[in-house]
Amino acid sequence: xxxxxxxxxxxxxxxxxxxxxxxxxxxxxxxxxxxxxxxxxxxxxxxxxxxxxxxxxxxxxxxxxxxxxxxxxxxxxxxxxxxxxxxxxxxxxxxxxxxxxxxxxxxxxxxxxxxxxxxxxxxxxxxxxxxxxxxxxxxxxxxxxxxxxxxxxxxxxxxxxxxxxxxxxxx
Numbered sequence: 196x197x198x199x200x201x202x203x204x205x206x207x208x209x210x211x212x213x214x215x216x217x218x219x220x221x222x223x224x225x226x227x228x229x230x231x232x233x234x235x236x237x238x239x240x241x242x243x244x245x246x247x248x249x250x251x252x253x254x255x256x257x258x259x260x261x262x263x264x265x266x267x268x269x270x271x272x273x274x275x276x277x278x279x280x281x282x283x284x285x286x287x288x289x290x291x292x293x294x295x296x297x298x299x300x301x302x303x304x305x306x307x308x309x310x311x312x313x314x315x316x317x318x319x320x321x322x323x324x325x326x327x328x329x330x331x332x333x334x335x336x337x338x339x340x341x342x343x344x345x346x347x348x349x350x351x352x353x354x355x356x357x358x359x360x361x362x363x364x365x366x
Contacts, residue, residue, distance in 0.1 A: 202247050202254060203352020206230055207320045208308040209243050209259055209301065214323055216300035217241070220293070221283040228325040229354045238278035240264055265290065321347065335365060
């Protein structure tokens with residue numbers, strides 16, 4: 196059973212599963228952009244969407260969605276820009292070949308989550324977090340841009356950004 200405040204662990208395990216899987220097919224560094232993108236060369240390779248349903252404070256069920264750019268070679272103008280396995284590996288892929296290894300990677304990381312290895316998963320997540328500990332300009336949904344550095348993820352899954360004055364949490 197996962198409590199409401201622990202649902203970000205689903206993002207953690209699925210992000211790592213997709214990142215680990217993509218390593219089988221491409222050589223470029225792969226990062227996780229909080230909360231739900233898989234990035235290569237500052238371009239989006241995949242996106243995750245997780246919908247949770249709660250009964251009281253307990254998670255009743257989750258639907259995990261995943262979109263991976265596989266053989267696409269042209270993209271609309273997106274922010275961040277998109278890429279695909281085909282563009283990164285310079286080869287066309289058979290989807291069936293990718294499917295089994297993706298499911299195996301998802302299962303491997305799900306079992307780590309099920310075994311309660313949350314500390315290990317979060318540590319690995321931070322290791323691959325896009326722009327972790329790098330100074331950047333952030334533009335929150337409400338408020339003006341500010342300079343800061345991603346310092347971590349809190350227990351609820353909020354992004355922690357250290358500014359000159361304070362550490363701020365963003366959901």
